Amino acid sequence: MKIREIEENKESFLPLLLLGDEQESMIWRYLERGRMAVLYCGEKAAAVSVVTKEAEGIWELKNIAVLPCCQRQGCGRRLLEFWLDCLRGQGILQAGTGEVPSTMGFYQDCGFQFSHRIPDFFVHYYDHPIVEDGKLLKDMVYFSRKL
Numbered sequence: 001m002k003i004r005e006i007e008e009n010k011e012s013f014l015p016l017l018l019l020g021d022e023q024e025s026m027i028w029r030y031l032e033r034g035r036m037a038v039l040y041c042g043e044k045a046a047a048v049s050v051v052t053k054e055a056e057g058i059w060e061l062k063n064i065a066v067l068p069c070c071q072r073q074g075c076g077r078r079l080l081e082f083w084l085d086c087l088r089g090q091g092i093l094q095a096g097t098g099e100v101p102s103t104m105g106f107y108q109d110c111g112f113q114f115s116h117r118i119p120d121f122f123v124h125y126y127d128h129p130i131v132e133d134g135k136l137l138k139d140m141v142y143f144s145r146k147l
Contacts, residue, residue: 001078003037020048021063039082047079049080061095064095092147094142100132
């Protein structure tokens with residue numbers, strides 16, 4: 001497995017990005033201004049992530065997605081570690097997610113702590129109901145970790 005930062009043709013990874021954020025219009029809000037990294041298994045893109053600089057010292061993981069056939073094999077964790085190394089000493093990395101135990105547990109296992117929540121985020125910003133692991137998402141829950 002190898003990780004490459006992608007600077008051009010980010011839109012070519014849209015099908016993979018849609019696994020992590022299922023509304024294309026939301027992806028376009030951060031894709032061009034974000035930094036993208038792709039984890040490859042051989043020649044195949046197995047996982048993708050995008051981080052953005054939100055303010056001085058505040059970075060946000062906007063998307064992290066892993067192909068279903070590659071999940072639970074450490075791909076997401078490797079991408080997260082890539083960003084932690086790249087951004088070391090530059091403030092904090094925050095990640096917003098729906099209130100799904102498996103996803104929240106992933107961030108906590110990676111050393112993130114609960115930061116804050118945005119009530120009704122998925123209700124107001126998505127044009128259709130978002131369901132993950134059988135749960136209708138409503139609030140965006142943020143976790144953060146010092147870089």
